Every structure is written in structure tokens, then in C-alpha cells.
Amino acid sequence: MLRIKMLRSSLKSKQLELLLMTLIALCIAPLMSKSTYFLHVMIMIFFFAFANNAWNILSGYVGLVSFGHGAFLGLGAYTSTLLLLNFGVSPWIGMIAGVILTSIVAAALFLPLLKLSGHFFALSTIAVREIIRLVFEYTPYVGGAMGLTIPIIASSSLYYFQFSSKIPYYYIALTLLLVQILILYKMERSKVGYYFIAIRENEETAKALGVDVKRYKIIALVLSASFSAVIGTFYAQYFLYIHPNSTMGVLISVEMLLSAVIGGSGTLLGPVIGAFVLIPVETVCRVYLGGMWEGFHLVIYGILLISVSIFAPGGIYGKASGLLETLRSKWRKGK
Amino acid sequence: MKLLDVDNVTKNFKGLVAVKNFSFELEKGKLLGIIGPNGAGKTTLFNLITGFYPVDSGTITFKGEDITNLKPHEICRKGIARTFQIPKPLGAISVLDNIMIGAFNRVTSTSKARKIAEESISLVALSQYGSVKANKLPVAFQKTLAIASSLATQPKLLLLDEPFAGLSPTDTERTLITVDNIRKTGVTIILIEHLMRIIMKVADRIVVMHHGEKISEGKPEEVAGDPKVIKAYLGEKYALRK
């Protein structure tokens, strides 16, 4: 018994050690490699990990599958960009404004849909996202289908969230991701997190146990939309160019869920693991297959998605932790 | 002291009367049994009390407070918990986590919720399964889990919907002990049951339901001797046996 306990605590400290080492590696990585391409790939990993974490709150924990998260990301991107272009407002303030605006729009448009279950919610999110996207496409004031370009205001300015080097973006993205993971870690272990999962597992039971299902769905929706808006501002400032298709379209909405589903939806680390797997796959496809094979990574994503659904419904994280558990119990029996 | 007062409650489903002018009272600390043939409206009555269905007319009073047509979670907060006839556990999470969801009804802190859950789980003697995933439990234990979860909401009144249905003799015995332990903590219980034999053992009073109406009420031995009950309920059983 004691031995098992010691084993367990040593395993725990091993995990902690691993975590710390990963963190340190991530922090010093930009100092080791001068390749901007490497930095770009890392930034994209952080970006998609963050975006998929955002999706994961509503769809992974609460179980309301959304194909419409691009709308939230886009709203965040557009809010900060329009404030910057028209009033010279710092994108950091724009980010907060984006969170507020996106929360309001999400509540107004998605709230009525929350009572729908299963497939119907998923389908209606496609429609709502498309309505928002089309409105932006046909409104000249926000740039229409051509979108908005953010001019270079300063070569490197924290206030204007613009840098000529990729290194500041790297650290900003990493910080955003770490803060988000910390918040989600707290959430997962709090009443809110427990209630989210209860709603996903069985709404009737949740209600009977005192869960105000509607209220917690709204909380999840607003949290999920807010995080999406935050990363939307990052998107705008990193690429300095946004248009309705790239920020609100099908592709971005799907990319906001692929890492989570393949990594393991409804878990803290699933989306992060997913992003660390998928983004390099995409990169390899782009580098080695070239322009002619544009979009080929999506073919692989499709195959991965099918395989995960059929063979590892818990995603990579679920499969890995399951395997680890059996190994551990086998080893314990062996002792 | 009167804990629950159901007064003249009626519920229709598309013209079909499920519960009709139904009234009963419940004293604190008692165990009330509700029996009746299939489709008598027993589960519907539970759904009305716990706010899962709105009532068409009538009032439900709990601790002197009108709770008619409140939302299920509001009623749970007031102190009425329930189980379902077919257990619907939160399958992907552990048994203890299931019970913690109930415990969060009263507390916000996770450690306090875990403490309450641990008390509930030991009260129903399920501690050894605490870390098992709920959907891996056998159905008999899922029923026990449902009782533990609703108990963790710290109710004054507990509504158990056929906790003994489909159980083996061993599990029935185990559940009887559980129900008895819960009573000892001072929780008032309403229990729907199909089998006369069990309800006679545990109930202080019995209400007999038939076609949505109350046809008899009283102490177990009084009800058992009521010719109306024998005709409506036992009569059917005897007829089936022949």
C-alpha cells in the first residue's frame, strides 16, 4: 500500500517535472532557433491550441457541438481592428471591447439555440455563423468581402500590438495560452466545471441534482465566445489582414475544433496535444508537398478525424491515458 | 409538522388525464409509499412535485411555501431531491464525481463538495466503487448511485422512483438497509413501489393511485384490507396469476 502511494507520488512529481521541463523548453526555444519559420509554426500551434481550448468549453465540456466558432473569432478580430483603424485604439483595449461585444452577440444570437439538442444545435450554429459572415461580407463599412488591412503603424510597439520580429508574437501567444490553461485548470476543478460535464452527460439528471442547466449553458457560451474573441484580436495583429472568409468562414471554424476532437475533447490537455500534432502535419504537407498539394493536410485531417471517431473516441489524450492506466495496473499486479 | 402538501393537483397530456384532483399530506420524518398499477400516474406525480412537468391546476406546498411550477433546480435547492425509475448516471465520470455534482447544490468549494459526497457514498455503502466510471457500474449499483447523488444535495424530502424494481433479492436487501439508514438521518421519503410486499415493510403510510386518482390512503394494513385496493390493484395481480 505504502509502496503504491510512493509510486503514485513519484509519478505525480515525474509529471510535474515533465511539465516544468516542457515549459522551460518552450520559453527558451526562440533563443535556440533563429528560424522565423520555426517560430511561425510554434505561434500557430499556440494559436490553435488556444482557439480549440475556447471551442472545447462549450462543445467539449458542455457537449454542445458548434461549427460556428469562427463567428466569435471574427467578431473579436473585427472589433479590435475597426477600433484601431478608426480611432487609433490600442488592440489590447480593442481585445477587451471584442470580448464584450462578442459575448453580447453570442448571447443574443446563440442563446435561443441553447435549448436545441444534439444535431440540431450543431446545424443551427452553421447557419448563425453564415448569417454573421454574410453580413460582414455585404457591409462596405467593415471592408466587405475584401476585408481590412492593418497598416504598419510602428515597427515594434507593444501599445499597437505590432512587431517586426516574430519573437514578441511567440511570447504573447505562449503567455495567452498559459494563462488560458491556468483558468481552464481552475474551471475544471470547480463547481462550474463539474456542472458543465453534468449537463453534457445527462441534462435530466443534472436538473434533478440542482443544476440550473440554462444558466450554465450561457456561462459556457460566453466563456467560449470570449476566449475566441481574444484569439481573434491576436489573429488580426499577427497577420495584419482580416476578411470575412478567413476569420469567420467554414475553414477556420473547423480548424477551431479539429485539434480538440483529435486531441481529446472535454479534456484540459486534449486540444493542446491536438494542436501539437496537427499543425506540424500541416507544416510538413506545405513544405514537402508544395503549392500543388494545397489543402492536402485537410485530407489527412479527415482521415485522422474518422480514425479517432472509430478507434479512439476519447481522442489521443483519452487513448494515451487509457493505455497508461492499463500498463500501470498490469505493472502493479506484476509486483 | 406538515412538510409537503399536495392539494388538488391535476395534469393532462393531450386530453388524457394522468393525475386527477390529487391531494395528500406528508408529515416530517415519515416514509410515504405510493403504489398503484402501471400507468397509474405515480411517476407523473413525482415529475409534478419536482417541477419536471408544470401542473395544470392545484398547488404544491413545501415547508409552508408554495413551490408549484418552480424549475427543477429551484425545487432541488428548496430541499426536494429525486431519483429516476431508470437510472441515468453521468456515465463518463467517476461515481464520486457523480455524487459531488449533487453536493454542489449546497456548497461552492470543491473540497467541501467532496466531503459531502464521501459522507453520502458511505451512507449507501458504495465507497469501494468511488473511483469507478459510472457507466461501468451494474444497473443495481447505478440505482444506489442515484440515491447517493440525490442525497448529496442534502434534501429534506427524498423522492425515490421504484428503487427496488428489477433488483435481485441481495440487492433488494441492500437497498432496504440503505433506505433505512437514510430514514435514520431524519430525511422524509416518498417511495414509489410496485410490490406490496416491500412497501408493507418500509412505509408508515400508503397512498394508492389508480388512473391518476387516489383510491385509498392509510396505514399499510388498512390499505391492504381496502376492498377498492384489492379490486384495482391486487385484483389485477390475482387475475394475472390465474
Next chain:
Amino acid sequence: MSWGMLFLQTITNGLLIGAVYALIALGLNVIYGVMDFINFAHGEFIMLSMYATYFMFVLLGWDPLLSLPISMLMLFGLGAISEIFLVKPILGERMVIQVFTTYGLLLFLRNIATFFWSSTWRTLPTSYSDVVLSLGEIRISLGYALSSLVALIFTIGLYMFFKKTDTGIAIRATSQDRETAKLMGVDVNKIYMLTFGLGSACAGVAGVLLTLVYPIQPEVGEIFCVLSFVICVVGGMGNFMGAILGGFLIGLTESLAGFLVAPAYKHIIVFIVFIITLLIRPKGLMGK
């Protein structure tokens, strides 16, 4: 042309495309009705059928309406195979998993099509696609007329199949009560495979007909898939007549919105109609 005539013209156009929409939605709805399953790759099946028709026309010179049986059978096969290998293993799994299995298929098919056939728009110029019929002042392009006529014939054929044939009756029985159907000796596995095949065949036929009026592109499935969901929800999920009613209704909405507001806004309005329906009549017009 007077406003009244333009209005009539708009209604006619809406009804013509509505017939094709109805057939697309029917495919999705039959599968949902029987298996309680939604095929997110339905639009991609349509896209594949469009390409099959296109290549048979360009490479072999076969007219779309002549090659229709081939496309239909191909899609039936594709549907049946997908059912066996992708759908069967995950039926009864959580909804999320069901969604992402066919969504994976969608991603795969759409992007493999882009890879092989590039994302350029292609059109299929048949000898009759430019012919315009005149009914008084109302003009109907022969392509539209033919596609809507054939769609109607297929819809009626499918209806007769469900009403009159033993297999059709077995499928309906399964959709009403799976367990009882099983007890009555229906091979539910076979029924599922057939249903998925039939639903996909509808997409196949619709794909062929769409080549007469719509350009071909790997991403063309997106809008048809979303539209057919909308139609099913508006008409009634799992309901045969619902899909037909919804098809015409959405065809009309689209066309009227284009006429009364602006063509660019037609899909916004269709989606708004969809959301309103979901909110006030979540089971659809014909839903029980």
C-alpha cells in the same frame, strides 16, 4: 415585363429549384428517419456525383440524363460502403462522435477532390442547357425544367418504393420501431445499409440534375448540405413529406428573397427562416 409577371417568374424559378432541393433533402431525411443519424458528407456525395457526370460527359460524351443511372448506382454503392465501414461502428455512440465521423469523411472527400480536380469552376454545356421555353411571358430554361421534372419523377418513385414494395415497407417499419421490426424478422443491419445507399442515391441523382443548372467545384457540397439540413428541419426531421414541402418552401424563399431583397442576401434570409422555425416549431412543419 410587369411586376406581376416578374413575381410569377420568381415563383416559378423557386418551385423548379425546389423540386431538386426536395430530392436532396429527402436523401438526408430518409437516413435520419430510419437510423437517427445525420450524414454531414451528404453535400460531398452530391459533389462526387456532379464530377462523375461531368467526366462522363467530357471524356465519353455521355449526356447527363443518359449517364444518370450510372451516377445513381455509384452513389448507392458509395453510401452502402460508407455505412458498413464508417457508420455501423459508431451507431449508438455519443452524438459528438457520430458528427465527427461523417465530418471527417466530408473533409476527406472535399479536399481529395480539390487535389485531383483543382478548385476551378467547371460547367457542363449540354446541347439543351441554353434553350429557353416561353410560357406566355414566363421563361423557363430547359435545364431547370428537365432537372425539376426528373427530380419529381424520382421523388414519386421513391414514394412508391416505400409504399408498395416489401423492402420499402420493411424500411418504414424499422424507422417506426426498430425493436419490433427486429422481432418481426427484419434484418436491421441490411435495412440500414440499404437506407444509407438509397439516401446517397438521392444525392447522386440530385448531383446529376444540378450539373444542368449549376457550375461544378469541389466545395459545392457545402451549400447543398447546409440547405438540405435547413429543408429537413423546416419540413420536419425524418418526415418524407416534410422534406418535399420544405424543399419547395426553401426554393421559394430563396427565389423570393433574391427578388424582393437582393440576390446576395437570399441565404441570410433562408437561414433566418430556418432559425425562426427552429425556435417556434422545432419539430418542423410536418413533424409530430
